[in-house]
Amino acid sequence: MNIEQATTAHVDDVTSLALLLWPDNERDPLRSEFAEMVGADRDQVFVAREGEETIGFIHVSIRVDYVEGSTTSPVGFIEGIYVLEQHRGQGVSRQLVEAAADWSLSKGCRELASDTELHNTDSQAFHERIGFREAGRTVTYIKDL
Numbered sequence: 105m106n107i108e109q110a111t112t113a114h115v116d117d118v119t120s121l122a123l124l125l126w127p128d129n130e131r132d133p134l135r136s137e138f139a140e141m142v143g144a145d146r147d148q149v150f151v152a153r154e155g156e157e158t159i160g161f162i163h164v165s166i167r168v169d170y171v172e173g174s175t176t177s178p179v180g181f182i183e184g185i186y187v188l189e190q191h192r193g194q195g196v197s198r199q200l201v202e203a204a205a206d207w208s209l210s211k212g213c214r215e216l217a218s219d220t221e222l223h224n225t226d227s228q229a230f231h232e233r234i235g236f237r238e239a240g241r242t243v244t245y246i247k248d249l
Contacts, residue, residue, distance in 0.1 A: 106153045107153075107202075108151050109148065111142060117158035118138050121188070122138065125185075145166075146166040152196045159188045164204035165183050174239075175215070176215050178212060180204060181216075182218035185200055217239070218231060218236060
């Protein structure tokens with residue numbers, strides 16, 4: 105298994121995986137977003153490849169606005185991470201996070217942040233296993249005007 109920086113050749117695979125992570129999205133707009141990230145300065149996508157198959161991805165960005173729990177700026181932020189179910193539990197996500205951390209360090213970050221939904225206890229346990237500490241919990245509201 106290899107971790108690689110995504111290129112335009114990976115955009116379709118990453119989009120397919122991202123739709124498994126975020127099924128409420130539409131393919132074409134999501135594909136366009138990932139295509140714009142290839143070579144971007146503040147966003148990076150890494151892919152996990154097993155032979156010719158893309159089995160996972162991570163999207164990391166550089167945030168300069170406030171990130172809950174951070175004490176520095178800029179902060180690397182994991183926007184999304186996904187590994188095909190049959191490849192979970194094999195260290196793929198850990199290696200993707202390590203690639204994101206290394207890239208964030210190269211961009212001047214001293215912290216890497218992430219978030220997950222309150223009900224996603226599997227993701228919470230994963231984050232804690234690889235060294236993240238909980239920085240807070242949020243319930244978000246919106247009102248139509």
